[in-house]
Amino acid sequence: MSALLEIKDVVKHFPAQRDMFGRAKTFVRAVDHVSFSVDRGETLALVGESGCGKSTLSRLILRLIDPDFGQISFEGRDVLALDARSLRAFRREVQIVFQDPYASLNPRMTVRQILAEPLNLHGLGKPGDRQKRVEELLSLVGLPARFADRFPHEFSGGQRQRVAIARALAVEPKLIVCDEPVSALDVSIRSQVLNLLRDLQDRLGLTYIFVSHDLAVVKHIADRVAVMNLGQIVEIADSQSLFKMPFHPYTRALLSAVPIPDPAARRPPLLTSGEIPSALNPPSGCRFHTRCPFAIDKCRTDPPALMPAADGHFAACHRMLELPPPEAIASRDSGFSPVVERLLAAFSQRTEDRSIQGVDKAGAGF
Ligand SMILES: Nc1ncnc2c1ncn2[C@@H]1O[C@H](COP(=O)(O)OP(=O)(O)OP(=O)(O)O)[C@@H](O)[C@H]1O
Numbered sequence: 001m002s003a004l005l006e007i008k009d010v011v012k013h014f015p016a017q018r019d020m021f022g023r024a025k026t027f028v029r030a031v032d033h034v035s036f037s038v039d040r041g042e043t044l045a046l047v048g049e050s051g052c053g054k055s056t057l058s059r060l061i062l063r064l065i066d067p068d069f070g071q072i073s074f075e076g077r078d079v080l081a082l083d084a085r086s087l088r089a090f091r092r093e094v095q096i097v098f099q100d101p102y103a104s105l106n107p108r109m110t111v112r113q114i115l116a117e118p119l120n121l122h123g124l125g126k127p128g129d130r131q132k133r134v135e136e137l138l139s140l141v142g143l144p145a146r147f148a149d150r151f152p153h154e155f156s157g158g159q160r161q162r163v164a165i166a167r168a169l170a171v172e173p174k175l176i177v178c179d180e181p182v183s184a185l186d187v188s189i190r191s192q193v194l195n196l197l198r199d200l201q202d203r204l205g206l207t208y209i210f211v212s213h214d215l216a217v218v219k220h221i222a223d224r225v226a227v228m229n230l231g232q233i234v235e236i237a238d239s240q241s242l243f244k245m246p247f248h249p250y251t252r253a254l255l256s257a258v259p260i261p262d263p264a265a266r267r268p269p270l271l272t273s274g275e276i277p278s279a280l281n282p283p284s285g286c287r288f289h290t291r292c293p294f295a296i297d298k299c300r301t302d303p304p305a306l307m308p309a310a311d312g313h314f315a316a317c318h319r320m321l322e323l324p325p326p327e328a329i330a331s332r333d334s335g336f337s338p339v340v341e342r343l344l345a346a347f348s349q350r351t352e353d354r355s356i357q358g359v360d361k362a363g364a365g366f
């Protein structure tokens with residue numbers, strides 16, 4: 001596979017406070033020296049707590065905002081150097097699906113108008129064929145053609161998200177950034193929308209960047225996972241490797257925070273207590289040191305770089321190779337690994353039960 005998207009050393013700081021002359025005094029370091037690539041046809045998940053910079057990174061990738069520093073290339077082209085015409089073409093190739101489909105769909109437009117709009121804007125197909133294309137798009141996302149003349153408020157949350165996905169697909173993109181696309185949906189509907197995304201990926205050869213704070217969802221959909229903390233990637237690996245052997249203490253803490261229905265199986269999160277630092281004033285050295293139970297003096301002064309931890313698996317921690325394996329922490333902390341595994345296995349089982357074919361036939365079964 002060749003890289004579709006490459007991000008190199010990208011930085012985005014937002015002014016937070018200004019002095020009396022309007023000059024920025026302090027900055028939020030939303031994205032701070034981030035590098036990664038995404039291969040064609042894969043799903044890369046971006047995970048991390050609220051405010052760690054996931055959406056900022058998404059907006060940078062779509063070139064909705066420009067970075068302060070760094071390079072972004074798509075199919076080998078420098079995205080930051082595109083002229084107006086090439087930028088228009090790029091905007092066709094890269095689309096976004098947001099968390100809240102109600103906010104992202106114009107309430108005064110019918111679904112037909114919503115789906116026809118990008119076709120008209122980009123001059124796709126003959127005008128006479130566009131209505132047919134609208135119906136094709138609805139069918140692609142498992143909605144019947146008769147829904148075309150309804151307004152967004154006439155749909156359920158899951159149906160609205162299907163319309164948002166259809167709108168993204170209208171321009172035949174290569175990459176779709178999905179920013180928390182199922183977080184606002186009922187748990188029972190999440191798996192249907194995830195299955196739809198996976199099915200569309202297989203059928204259309206799509207590449208996804210999937211932003212989420214929900215590791216159970218990520219395990220279900222991602223080929224690779226990048227874990228972010230305070231504007232930086234602290235671990236990146238293929239999904240199997242990351243869930244089996246997380247090296248970074250922050251990733252382990254995120255995994256330990258996956259909710260477990262059985263109260264008897266609950267255990268303390270793998271974090272020291274104290275205030276959660278912010279991207280406005282991140283800690284020196286390793287940005288995780290104020291919360292890390294394994295921190296040593298070096299962690300307070302020296303920022304760790306992303307280094308190979310295993311084959312295709314990178315983590316940014318001075319102590320990653322000397323820490324006890326997750327299983328050892330598990331037995332100390334009342335069965336972390338097996339419990340999480342059971343939870344994730346149960347989730348996968350539930351989602352596999354709802355086959356996409358069933359959803360397609362039901363059309364709008366939720
Ligand atoms: N336009 C902006 N101006 C100033 N600060 C901003 C702006 N956009 C984002 N930020 C700040 O940048 C940081 C990262 O925000 P971002 O929205 O990227 O986080 P996130 O990981 O998507 O969080 P969430 O999970 O809550 O959506 C936050 O501290 C946020 O307050």
Ligand code: SF4
Nearest residue numbers: 286289292299317318
């Ligand atoms: S570098 Fe130090 S503080 Fe940071 S995650 Fe590793 S052990 Fe913890």
Ligand SMILES: [Mg+2]
Nearest residue numbers: 054055056179
């Ligand atoms: Mg966000």
